[in-house]
Amino acid sequence: MALTLAQKILKAHTTTPVTDEALQPGAIVNCRVDMVLANDITAPLSIKSLRTMGAKKVFDNTKIALVMDHFTPQKDIASAEQVKGVREFAKEQNIVHYYEGGNAGVEHALLPELGLVGPGDLVIGADSHTCTYGGIGAFATGMGSTDVAAGMALGQSWFKVPETIRVTVTGKLPEYVGGKDIILWTIGQLGVDGARYKALEFDGEAIEALSVEGRLTIANMAIEAGGKAGLFAVDAKTLAYAQAAGRKGDVALAADPGATYERTLTLDVTNMEPLVACPHLPENVKPVSQVKGITVNQVIIGSCTNGRIEDLRVAAAVLKGRQVNNNVRCIVLPATPRIWKQALKEGLVEIMLDAGCIMGPASCGPCLGGHLGILAGGERALATTNRNFRGRMGSLDAEVYLANPAIAAATAVAGTISHPAAL
Amino acid sequence: MKYNGKTLCVGDHIDTDAIIPARFLVTTDPVELGSHCMEGLDPEWIKQVKPNATFLVAGRNFGCGSSREHAPVAIVGAGIPVVIAHSYARIFYRNAFNMGLIPLEIGDEVENIKPGDELEIDMTAGTIANKTSGKVITFPPLPEAMAAILNAGGLAEYVKKQLNA
Numbered sequence: 001m002a003l004t005l006a007q008k009i010l011k012a013h014t015t016t017p018v019t020d021e022a023l024q025p026g027a028i029v030n031c032r033v034d035m036v037l038a039n040d041i042t043a044p045l046s047i048k049s050l051r052t053m054g055a056k057k058v059f060d061n062t063k064i065a066l067v068m069d070h071f072t073p074q075k076d077i078a079s080a081e082q083v084k085g086v087r088e089f090a091k092e093q094n095i096v097h098y099y100e101g102g103n104a105g106v107e108h109a110l111l112p113e114l115g116l117v118g119p120g121d122l123v124i125g126a127d128s129h130t131c132t133y134g135g136i137g138a139f140a141t142g143m144g145s146t147d148v149a150a151g152m153a154l155g156q157s158w159f160k161v162p163e164t165i166r167v168t169v170t171g172k173l174p175e176y177v178g179g180k181d182i183i184l185w186t187i188g189q190l191g192v193d194g195a196r197y198k199a200l201e202f203d204g205e206a207i208e209a210l211s212v213e214g215r216l217t218i219a220n221m222a223i224e225a226g227g228k229a230g231l232f233a234v235d236a237k238t239l240a241y242a243q244a245a246g247r248k249g250d251v252a253l254a255a256d257p258g259a260t261y262e263r264t265l266t267l268d269v270t271n272m273e274p275l276v277a278c279p280h281l282p283e284n285v286k287p288v289s290q291v292k293g294i295t296v297n298q299v300i301i302g303s304c305t306n307g308r309i310e311d312l313r314v315a316a317a318v319l320k321g322r323q324v325n326n327n328v329r330c331i332v333l334p335a336t337p338r339i340w341k342q343a344l345k346e347g348l349v350e351i352m353l354d355a356g357c358i359m360g361p362a363s364c365g366p367c368l369g370g371h372l373g374i375l376a377g378g379e380r381a382l383a384t385t386n387r388n389f390r391g392r393m394g395s396l397d398a399e400v401y402l403a404n405p406a407i408a409a410a411t412a413v414a415g416t417i418s419h420p421a422a423l
Numbered sequence: 424m425k426y427n428g429k430t431l432c433v434g435d436h437i438d439t440d441a442i443i444p445a446r447f448l449v450t451t452d453p454v455e456l457g458s459h460c461m462e463g464l465d466p467e468w469i470k471q472v473k474p475n476a477t478f479l480v481a482g483r484n485f486g487c488g489s490s491r492e493h494a495p496v497a498i499v500g501a502g503i504p505v506v507i508a509h510s511y512a513r514i515f516y517r518n519a520f521n522m523g524l525i526p527l528e529i530g531d532e533v534e535n536i537k538p539g540d541e542l543e544i545d546m547t548a549g550t551i552a553n554k555t556s557g558k559v560i561t562f563p564p565l566p567e568a569m570a571a572i573l574n575a576g577g578l579a580e581y582v583k584k585q586l587n588a
Contacts, residue, residue, distance in 0.1 A: 041448045045492050048451055052579035054586055071449070078449030128490040128514060144492035144518035146578045153582065192436055193484035197513050226487065228513055281436060368445040368489070389438045389488060391463045392445075 002256035004164040005231040006199040009139035009253075013122040015156055025163040025262075033063070034138075035117050036151045037125030039107055040068040040079065043086045045145035046126055050153060059155030061094045065116055067107035068100040070364045075371040105336025105362040108132035108220060108304035113336055115245030119234040120253050124151050128223045129304050129386065135216035136241060137234035137253050139199075142223060162199040162228045163262040165190070169206040171270035176420055178314070179214030180306060180384070180404035182206070182267065183221040183230075184275040188285030189265055196226035198262060201255060203233065206269050212241040213310045220305045221386050224282040276382075276417060277402035280390040288407055291417050298381040299330040299412040300393075301405055302360075303367045306384035307335030309342050311405040316348040318409035318420045324356035325415030331373045333360045357412070369393045375400075382411045424546040426505055428476040432538040433464060435482035439515065442486065442494040456493050457500025474502025478544070480536050481508040485526075486515025495522040505544055507551065509533045520569050521578035527551070532560045 001020035003011065011023055013031040023029065038046045043066050050058075058064055066086055071079035083100060090098035097116060104110070108129050111117045117133045123140035124130065126148040133140035143157070151157045167186055186200065200222045207215070215232045222230025232238070234253040242250045273287040301307070301315050312334060324330045332352050334340040340362060343349050349359060358373075365372030367385040375381055375394035381401070383393070388400035401417065410420040441463035443456055450456065461468035471477075479498060485508040486494055495518045498506060505525040519526040525546070536542070540555040551560040565573065575581035 041445070041491065041493075045451050045496075049579040053582040055582075070445075076449065082449060126490055126492075128488065130490075142490040142514050144490055144495075144514060144521055146492060146521040147517060150578060150582055192487055193510070193512070196484065196510070226484065226512060368440070370445055387438075387440070387488060389440045389463075392440045396463070396466075 002258035004199065004259045004261070005201055005233065005253070005255045006139055006162055006164055006229060008255070009120060009122055010159055010161060012120065023161050025161050027161045028158055029161060030156055030158050031122055032156050033124050033151050034121040035063055035065060035123045036148055037065045037067065037107060037111065037123065037127065037130060038145065038148055039070050039127055040072060040083050040086060041070045042126035042145045042148070044082045046149040046152060047085065047089045049146040049149035053149065053153055055153035058093050058152045062096045063155070064095050064152055065097040065111055066090055066095055066099070067110060068104055069106050070368065071370050072100065072104065072363055073361060102337060106304045106307055106364055109307055109335035109339065112136055112216065113245060113338060115242065115247040118242045118245070118247045119238055119250040124148060124157055129220055131222045131227065131230050132216050132220040132304055134219035134222065134230040135232055136212060136238050137232055139229055139231065141228050160197065162197060164199045164201050165195055166261040166264040167200055167202045167267065168204040168264060169202060169267045169269060170204050171206055171268040172209070173206055173269050174272060176406040177269060177272050177274055178404050179210060179217035181272060181275045182269065183218040184277055184285050184402065185267055186265065187221065187225045187282050190225040192224060192281050192283045193226040195222065198227060199229040199231055200225065200227045201231045207232065208235065211310060212237055213308045216308070217305055221282070224386060274404055274407050274419065276407065277388055279388055279399040279401065282386070282388060282402060288403070288417065288419050291401070292419065292422070294417045295380065295415060296328060296382045296411055296417065297379040298373060298375060299328055299408050300366055300373060300381060300383035300385060301330070301408050302333030302335060303364065303385040304335065305386045306405050307333060307339065309339050311384065312339065312343045312348050315405040315409040316351045318406055319355040319357070319413065320351045322355055322413045322423065324412045327415050328412050329373070330357045330412035331360055331366065332357045333365055333372070334362055336362050366393055382408055382417060384408050426544040428478050428542060430478050430480045430536055430538060430540045430542060431471055432480045436484045436487055437464065437481055438488035439486060439491050439494040440488055443491065443497040448491060448493055453496050453500030456497040457502065460497040460501035469501060472501050472503065475504065477503050478542055479503050479506045480533065481506065482533065483509045485511050487512035490514045492518045492522060495519045495524040499524050507533065507536065520572045523573060523577040525573060527562055529560055529562055535560060
């Protein structure tokens with residue numbers, strides 16, 4: 001039987017060997033996991049569940065990552081108490097990959113960068129954007145804290161083998177169009193539940209030409225179509241990325257020719273315009289030309305979706321020599337300390353500060369309405385983040401638009417939703 | 424097991440930020456989380472809930488968005504034992520069982536339930552009797568593995584039993 005990427009990776013991890021036929025979509029398989037992740041919001045519940053379970057020890061103290069990134073630097077007493085509890089747990093269990101403070105960053109930018117997740121891995125995380133690691137060829141999916149607690153105790157979890165929707169992307173990406181636009185288009189086509197319980201698999205010449213960072217951006221938002229995973233083949237680019245992150249022994253991986261797909265979407269990006277997801281769902285996608293001129297109060301550049309060095313380069317290129325509009329606060333949150341340092345080295349931070357941006361710490365911050373840029377009633381933001389649900393970034397009467405870093409930077413300068421070419 | 428109560432209805436694609444906004448995720452206490460249930464949809468919503476006598480009825484893709492288990496915890500904490508929806512987002516569906524919340528998935532039949540309808544849900548028979556309209560909706564029995572998790576009171580208790588077995 002020809003297998004999809006999802007089937008191949010699950011097959012390589014089953015706790016007992018299975019035939020290809022046992023991997024039909026809908027079948028349930030028990031699998032070993034290579035990494036189990038939780039953050040400062042979800043880990044406290046995982047720890048509580050582990051205690052209820054009576055589990056005395058985690059299955060492997062090197063295969064659990066606890067990243068304090070959502071409400072950090074600790075925004076108030078309650079969040080500080082939560083982090084304190086996780087820190088104590090990490091000490092008690094000798095968790096090797098505990099991150100808080102100067103070594104911490106947004107989890108889904110941090111773990112690939114550190115080589116803790118990589119090609120062919122099976123990863124579960126108590127965070128819905130765990131699917132990001134599909135960008136480097138890992139089957140990675142979000143679960144709740146208690147499922148993740150069971151994974152921490154047992155080193156395994158159950159998975160329903162998903163059907164796969166194939167997204168073939170052809171043509172050459174125009175300037176100011178990137179991975180964000182490919183995934184927004186996909187979500188616009190499928191709707192926010194079109195890939196429910198399914199995996200997405202991206203291929204085609206535009207995907208082959210895309211950087212690993214661009215692929216991570218696409219995989220990150222698979223969940224916004226309801227997807228269980230967003231997967232990419234492991235090619236020479238992926239292997240080079242994994243090697244640079246300190247990993248050894250990774251190998252190329254691709255779906256079998258003739259694998260069965262639930263359906264195939266095809267996108268030619270040659271003449272594509274940057275896209276914007278309008279309030280209050282990520283599926284409300286329009287070309288930027290149709291929403292230009294809408295005023296904004298805040299721009300966010302950062303997050304697990306678009307807070308990587310390439311994103312900052314794109315934004316800085318637009319901001320260089322220009323000024324953020326007086327009516328806008330433009331908040332830039334490089335997603336990890338390494339990205340921050342690289343941006344500093346390349347002069348991007350200086351360009352952004354000169355333009356009037358607020359440079360913030362490596363935190364999820366405002367993306368989920370935590371802190372570092374909350375919206376008042378009637379305010380409007382354009383963000384490079386992943387969700388624009390009503391109330392997500394603050395007041396129930398605020399609005400969030402989602403777009404790529406070039407559009408975000410241009411919008412910060414103009415004060416209205418704008419294409420960089422129109423500045 | 425039978426449940427009786429009146430319905431509160433919400434729409435399609437109700438996300439976890441609506442069920443429990445992130446600013447309340449600084450606690451794991453079900454009662455505290457329950458007091459903010461649906462505050463991201465309507466800050467007054469919780470006032471309509473009568474503990475153990477209210478069912479939450481939703482449209483498509485209920486619980487989409489984040490993986491926060493606080494969402495089903497908040498619903499249970501508010502005193503709502505059963506959610507009835509057209510369909511569920513994957514992570515929420517799994518979390519609901521794990522937290523001891525019954526997520527009934529009934530597709531288009533959900534159109535036959537209106538706000539304020541009085542329902543009797545019989546888990547053994549697999550029926551939702553709408554006492555207001557007189558209509559009876561059937562649902563397939565829960566998969567055995569899921570029922571076992573619910574009967575144990577959630578996944579943590581279930582694993583505890585397994586570890587002690």
